[in-house]
Amino acid sequence: MSKKRREIPVFEHPIIETHCHLDYLKDRPLSETLEQTRQVNIEKVITIAVSPGNLAAVRELSQVEPWVFGTQGIHPHEAETYTDAVEEEIRAHASDEKIVAVGEIGLDYFYDNADRDVQREVFRRQLQIASDLDRPVVIHSREADDDTIEILKEFEASLKRRGVIHSFTSGPGLAQYAIAQGWCLGFNGITTFNKAENVRDIVRMTPMEQILLETDSPFLTPVPYRGRENAPFYIPFVAEKIAEVKALPLDQVLETAYRNSLRTFFPVQLPASQPGINDRR
Numbered sequence: 001m002s003k004k005r006r007e008i009p010v011f012e013h014p015i016i017e018t019h020c021h022l023d024y025l026k027d028r029p030l031s032e033t034l035e036q037t038r039q040v041n042i043e044k045v046i047t048i049a050v051s052p053g054n055l056a057a058v059r060e061l062s063q064v065e066p067w068v069f070g071t072q073g074i075h076p077h078e079a080e081t082y083t084d085a086v087e088e089e090i091r092a093h094a095s096d097e098k099i100v101a102v103g104e105i106g107l108d109y110f111y112d113n114a115d116r117d118v119q120r121e122v123f124r125r126q127l128q129i130a131s132d133l134d135r136p137v138v139i140h141s142r143e144a145d146d147d148t149i150e151i152l153k154e155f156e157a158s159l160k161r162r163g164v165i166h167s168f169t170s171g172p173g174l175a176q177y178a179i180a181q182g183w184c185l186g187f188n189g190i191t192t193f194n195k196a197e198n199v200r201d202i203v204r205m206t207p208m209e210q211i212l213l214e215t216d217s218p219f220l221t222p223v224p225y226r227g228r229e230n231a232p233f234y235i236p237f238v239a240e241k242i243a244e245v246k247a248l249p250l251d252q253v254l255e256t257a258y259r260n261s262l263r264t265f266f267p268v269q270l271p272a273s274q275p276g277i278n279d280r281r
């Protein structure tokens, strides 16, 4: 007998799941995942590219439903696989109709799966693509706060759309820089973990207008489903936790995060009368 866990709450306000890896989910067929995702009122899902091997897979996934979208980019773990040909592929597809951002890109000095010089170069080259094509970016930064700030500073003027520092686990210095520069910070199931008080502190200091909700599934399953494979349909638990930590009404969290997601990735859907902080042109 499996332990009885609280059912996933379903909220009236729709949610945009801004970061998951649909091609890594193994526990159930994709169609079932997507059906369950719809059942908890998730309106859009963004599935994130990480490696040369899944750029095309993400483009294909972005075609399975009108409400599934993708990104194109190479994760810092995979930085040593970055070639001119890969760059051309990202450039060629970063503005496709269902592709909403360049990502995920960045620096990871925790795992150090790729040489740090290579990570920095590949991060810069992809920020250049986003600058050239005027696309937002999805950033991964782990144990690399200072270099992330230094590199983002080089692109302050050219990277007009900004984007998100996803799965934010960095320190207050990077948070302050990112907030001041109009970036969003993405939060996921980590916010529900007992030991993650440092992340909850960052949630408290981040204006609600700069918070995005995500799962990063199949990783980082929120309480009370830890131990299971994560999936987009667990995102309501993240929304609840953000509301609790920020002491805001849940509706306000859902509404604001939704608008933040539109502003970042789907700006044509926002009425022109409501400028966002990312509107820097």
Ligand SMILES: [Zn+2]
Residues within 6 Å of the ligand: 019, 020, 021, 048, 104, 216
């Ligand atoms: Zn990710």
